[in-house]
Amino acid sequence: MSVLESERLILRPVRHGDATAITVWLGDYDVARMLARVPFPYSEGDAENFIAEADAHRFAIQRKQDGLFLGMIALQPDQDWEFGYWLGRPFWGLGFATEAARRLVTYAFVELNQPTVHAGWFTDNPASGNVLSKLGARHNGSRMRDCRARGVKVLCHDMLLTQANFLRKQAA
Numbered sequence: 131m132s133v134l135e136s137e138r139l140i141l142r143p144v145r146h147g148d149a150t151a152i153t154v155w156l157g158d159y160d161v162a163r164m165l166a167r168v169p170f171p172y173s174e175g176d177a178e179n180f181i182a183e184a185d186a187h188r189f190a191i192q193r194k195q196d197g198l199f200l201g202m203i204a205l206q207p208d209q210d211w212e213f214g215y216w217l218g219r220p221f222w223g224l225g226f227a228t229e230a231a232r233r234l235v236t237y238a239f240v241e242l243n244q245p246t247v248h249a250g251w252f253t254d255n256p257a258s259g260n261v262l263s264k265l266g267a268r269h270n271g272s273r274m275r276d277c278r279a280r281g282v283k284v285l286c287h288d289m290l291l292t293q294a295n296f297l298r299k300q301a302a
């Protein structure tokens with residue numbers, strides 16, 4: 131299992147000790163409603179099942195400074211290398227999602243040799259759309275997609291990121 135490092139963050143394998151933090155942060159409807167597959171309300175059992183099923187491409191986002199668990203980021207090889215991320219609400223607005231996503235996609239491009247990755251954002255989540263644009267991802271179609279926490283389908287914009295666009299954007 132890889133451990134990835136960036137300036138302020140460590141992306142490390144998720145572990146059993148993360149269950150309480152995951153339960154607290156995903157128990158916030160404003161986090162859960164922006165994610166496709168997260169149930170709401172969210173129980174400690176949901177977190178434990180999630181951790182038990184975790185594979186090599188699911189990472190906890192940990193702050194270097196104090197070791198605090200901030201959220202999660204993951205790549206899904208069986209979904210055409212879709213990636214997704216979330217942070218507990220106190221950690222929003224500090225550039226952590228962009229920093230974690232930059233590190234994860236570098237891992238996908240360089241270490242896993244994937245030519246492209248993609249991610250979707252619900253239409254009422256412009257902050258996530260911004261994270262993806264800052265990486266260099268481009269709009270690649272939109273569709274209605276199930277949102278488990280809301281119990282309805284929500285318009286979701288898919289964003290495709292190629293290695294060339296990523297490198298160009300980071301150099302700009």
Ligand SMILES: CC(C)(COP(=O)(O)OP(=O)(O)OC[C@H]1O[C@@H](n2cnc3c(N)ncnc32)[C@H](O)[C@@H]1OP(=O)(O)O)[C@@H](O)C(=O)NCCC(=O)NCCS
Pocket residue numbers: 160161162164165214215216217218221222223224225226227228229250251252255256257258260261
């Ligand atoms: C979306 C989320 C991951 C963003 O995390 P973050 O660490 O705050 O993101 P960053 O600070 O790296 O970047 C957010 C960008 O969006 C901008 N932004 C924030 N709120 C915004 C809003 N309401 N409208 C438009 N832009 C917004 C920020 O200013 C920033 O852009 P900037 O660097 O150009 O100023 C976080 O809010 C979150 O976990 N939300 C709940 C779960 C979720 O939405 N996950 C993503 C699913 S696709």
